[in-house]
Amino acid sequence: MGSPSMAISPRKLRSDLYSYSYQEDSNMPLVISVLASLIERNMARNERIARNCRWALSRDARTRVFDSHEVPDMTIQSYLERIFRYTRAGPSVYVVAYVYIDRLCQNHPGFRISPRNVHRLLITTIMVASKYVEDMNYRNSYFARVGGFTTKELNKLEVDFLFFMGFKLHVNVSVFESYCCHLEREVSIGGGYQIERTLRCAEEIKLRQCADRRYDQIGRITL
Secondary structure, eight states: OOOGGGOOOHHHHHHHHHSOOOOTTOOOOHHHHHHHHHHHHHHHHHHHHHHHOGGGGOOOGGGGGGOOSSOOSSOHHHHHHHHHHHHOOOHHHHHHHHHHHHHHHHHOTTOOOOTTTHHHHHHHHHHHHHHHHOSSOOOHHHHHHHHTSOHHHHHHHHHHHHHHTTTOOOOOHHHHHHHHHHHHHIIIIISHHHHHHHHHHHHHHHHHTOOHHHHHGGGGGGO
């Protein structure tokens, strides 16, 4: 099922993070599938907690700005791939966005990642991380179109997010390294097989030119 070259290893992930090619025909960064797997399982854990212990999930009213009125009909994997396809943000941007998401959850214990808020959270953190990491960036209006929101909505999300973070956006080398190591452990221990299987199936479906709806379902394999 697929060629051996599709297998993910911590070494390959690290090489991708530190020496990624920005050519137009560059492959999808491996960190996208790893991050999608992490967030999918985080949401699944939150849903289990919500079912078994609803009192423990007291929501922080302030962070409800990330909630959508309707749950977007797009998997996390597909959404991250869309963001990459149209912004070409490098792998380090997604690592920094992951740092920001983790900090937000630590600073606001009442906040829980859910299907209702995950898309807004991702486009906001990736945009802010891109501004922090990259030398050149697209305007907020462009990120808004990519994410499926209005410019006004994304501008507000960015401002709210900055205040939630206390404007502490710096990520030093040691912190970046520690999160890279966490992603490597995710590959080697926590979910590498599911991620590898996801990528291989996606590759085969692309080769057969199947319908987009079947491709969107690949991200759900990691649950």
